[in-house]
Amino acid sequence: MSNVAEHLKDILIKFRWIVIGIVIYFYGILLKNEIFSNASKDGLMINSWDVSLYLLNDIYIIVYFIVPIVLFISATIVLSDFNYMTLIRLGTTKKWVFRSLRRFWSKTSILLLILVFMSFYLTIGVPFSWDWSQYSKSNISHDTLGEIGLVFTAPFVAFLFQLGLLVLAISILHIFLSLFYVTIKKRNIFLIMCAILFLGSVVGFKLFPEEYAFLSPTTYFTLKNFIDSFNYPLIGLVVLIGLFIIFYLYILLLDINKRHYFQSIKSYLPHGIYLILCLTGIVSISISADPSKDTILDVLVLSFQGSNSESFSYFSFFYYSIVFFGLTYLINLDISREIEQIGYYKIIRYRNLEKWFWSWFRKFLLKVIFFLLLLGMFSIIIGAIVGLKTNFDVTVLYVDWYTILYHFIINGFLQITFYILSVFIISWGKREASYGLILISIFMVLMLPGINQQGVIPVGLNSLVNLLEHSPYRITLVLLIANIMIYLLIKYLFTKSFKN
Amino acid sequence: MISRQFLIEFKRSFTHKNLLKWLGIILLLPLISFLPVSTGYLYFQPVDVFQETVGFIIPMLFPVLVVFIYLPSFLQEQKNHFITYTRTRVPLNYYILVKGLMNALLTGFIILSMMFFTFIFVTFIEPNFIQIVDYSPPLPGDHEVNVTFSQFLEYGTWTYVLVYSLWVTLNAIVYSTISFLLMIILKKSFVAISVPFLFYHVFNFVSGVFGIAQFSPLSTVFPFNIEQQELWTVFVPLGILLLCISILYLIVIRNKEDWMI
Incomplete structure (x- = not known):
């Protein structure tokens, strides 16, 4: 059959x-x-x-x-x-x-x-x-x-x-x-x-x-x-x-077995996406630059010009937000882990809120410095690859190159430190990191045109476009004062939570 | 059962703290937004002031605003393991469903009220009682407001404001629902709450890089920073978001065991 x-x-x-x-x-x-x-x-x-x-x-x-x-x-x-x-x-x-x-x-x-x-x-x-x-x-x-x-x-x-x-x-x-x-x-x-x-x-x-x-x-x-x-x-x-x-x-x-690799990649995913976004911005700016006139430092200036109350463009505003608030957000993620998940165990180990605070805050500071150097290097290298002039003149702003670098690195560092400290205060006070987002949004609002006219609100001051109106040392002073004040506030909060 | 649960949730969400927060969003935010734009601009009619007011501060706060109208209370319930104990009283999926609906309803209602209050303020309260805004006499010739959605202005200012406010409301509901669905399935509630925020700002930047600003979330929800676009363009990012919602919804109803409660 x-x-x-x-x-x-x-x-x-x-x-x-x-x-x-x-x-x-x-x-x-x-x-x-x-x-x-x-x-x-x-x-x-x-x-x-x-x-x-x-x-x-x-x-x-x-x-x-x-x-x-x-x-x-x-x-x-x-x-x-x-x-x-x-x-x-x-x-x-x-x-x-x-x-x-x-x-x-x-x-x-x-x-x-x-x-x-x-x-x-x-x-x-x-x-x-x-x-x-x-x-x-x-x-x-x-x-x-x-x-x-x-x-x-x-x-x-x-x-x-x-x-x-x-x-x-x-x-x-x-x-x-x-x-x-x-x-x-x-x-x-x-x-x-x-x-x-x-x-x-x-x-x-x-x-x-x-x-x-x-x-x-x-x-x-x-x-x-x-x-x-x-x-x-x-x-x-x-x-x-x-x-x-x-x-x-x-x-x-x-x-x-992909799960293992997937897990290890997953923990780097936020940083990876963030770096890709940063690179996208630098690349798009260096491509649109004029090779006959612009230099590699111009890429740095144009990329991180940010915005202030006088000069505002949506692209540089959004790029500033992505780069600096993005970094703040990533660190906020770590802070949320520090506060909500492992905080109490570590605080017991360190026996002192301030020691606990510095134990992880130090790492963030190093991360910020490393990151600023990385971004600076990226913008210079990409500018060189695209074929821009490789000298240290700055044609888009009438400022010396060392002023630019000083402003970019020192003031950038102070500014991000201020962001991190303020986000920490909110997260610590509310015991919930999500409220840091509100703060970041308020910072973004403060960078809109016409709001921070005197340059005394310590937000967005590391925009390179600020060099047009203020001396970088004045900005350093403002940021230093802001940082010290907010650090004192944190110390006060720590002593207060001991009393409770 | 659902309607009873809905009523209970409705009553429970009206705490003093929430009421204060919502009143702040409805009444205070438009005023804060109005002050910087009240002088120094050229205005011909109240609807210009309305557009400038809505388009100044609110776009930057929007993705955070919609998420923080109702979801923090849900977050607290999650963190304090409250939801587990409601199961003796009401089935879990009913509870979550009602929470989702409540979130959509309240978010929508408060954003809509905020938009309407802004309009009522600049049209009726400000010209009659405060009078800071200096209206220029209409220019000779045809004066047109050239932003997306002002296509509706020819049917009357109220139609325009209604349609545009409903559009913002719809977006608010979509953004906060995405967050809500993510909160149910993600372990890290911080990530879930920040997804609308990240989507909004990252895609504003990305669309700027690729030169398609007419599809950026900012320029479709608050189309005051670019010139008038065709109406269909605004549905592109919304379509993407609706697709995300559908996928998330499927994931949520398929993984009932893994809900974060």
Whole structure:
């Protein structure tokens, strides 16, 4: 009984391939007639390569016929083959991906063979030659093969490249799908992904403009589109091979226990995002700088100009907020941990609130200095990379370079210290770090134009634009007084909480 | 049961401290915001003053404001393990649901009242009783206020103020709901509370870097710093936020065991 069923299945499978062959054949006949009529209209000779390359490069048969079948084969193999029994037998997910690729090709190769066979079968009765025909050389209006005739010397080479491209693209498609399934392990999302790929390839060759053609999967299935889309076909190849390498690296990472790495990365995530944001600002400013006039110190000035009551621009205001209030926020995160979670145990250990305070506050101060030096160095290095003048002149402000550096580092340090101390007071008083956010918002308000006119409110004073109106030493004085006052307040609060 | 719980929550949220805070937001904040812009600008009509007042200090405080209207009380309940003991009285998901609705309702109501009070103040109270603002006579020619949403001005000032206030209210509700949902699933409540704040300011900066300021949170909620944009642009950041809310909602209802209560 099972033998009969097996036999029937075999016949059916074969029957399926025959049907596919017939469909390709009839579609090919249509194409062949089209080429014949076009060629005879212009009185041009054709040869067999025109017919076979035309069939292989026809976008409609690829998108509406080959791609769906390939997706179907790929999806059935991935879905039926991924189970724990197989995984246990194979040992690693990596091996499973390769196995599924092998199984995929054992089926898809038949499809490709049929396609190639049909492309040759249709050439019966067409004169054969190893060279390009008149028709493809003339390359006039019909846009049958596009620029293929110009890029490749012989049609046979083009044929090989077409085949190679198709194999590479389909392999990448399957590897992508199998990796996608291995990663999410959800059947429905996987099927939706298949549908998206199909729709993407249908939409891709119709809607995407030339510049974005590399986003469409269809570009990589036919040589004609491939050559049309990229100015240098090599770039397209680099894209494909790059994808291949990325997928391969991902395959290598598949079996590693990611949770461990993820945990260790997670703790650096806030600082990482913060540094990326800081760098983004510096890079965007140095790109917009004028290489013939601006120097590397100008990048520093323009980046950290901030704002004061007289001169205000949203970009520099937001960048100031990101850099300095962002740092305050990050330190606030640590303070919240210090106060809410481990504070009481540590206070018992240090026996003295002030000792406890300095035990972690010292580290923050070092962090701030390190960070300011880092930012300064970054802005100078990026400025040099972009190709700005490497001397110590400052063209955007009429101030010496040492004043700039003094202001940036000393006043910056004092200013951030003030922010941290005030955030600490709020967090300590409320025993809840979230209220630090209100304070940061109020600081931001105080930096808006027209509010801090005398420069006596110790907020945003390290903006480099302040050098236009105030001497840096006056600003240092203001910040020092503010810091001392707020430190005395903290001391007072500490003694008060001892009495309670 | 839900409606009863809702009533209880409603009564409980009206503490003296909260009332004082809310009155401060509704009455005091517009006044503080009004003072710096009251002189030194060229105004033709009260709606100009309204826009300048709303667009000055409030945008900087907005992401923190909406989060601190109601959520601190929820934070206290979390920290003091209060919610665990309400379970004898009411199912946990009802309790959380009511809290979420209450947060949305109160945040929305207070922001809306703040906007309306600002408008009523600059239109009725200030010209009649205080008179600091110096209105210039209308210029010859057609004077237009060119900011996003002033498209509605042609249907009348009240329509504009209503539509714009509802828009700010909607954003306030969305921002604070994101925080609320995060507070349920995140261990660090400080991070949960600061997410709207971070989103708002980081994306203001990022959109500035990439030159798409018309999609920045600041310029869509308080569109007074850039020229008039098409109305659809304001829905781009809101759409992103709504997507975030939907994803967060799914995460929240799927991980009932891991709720931070």
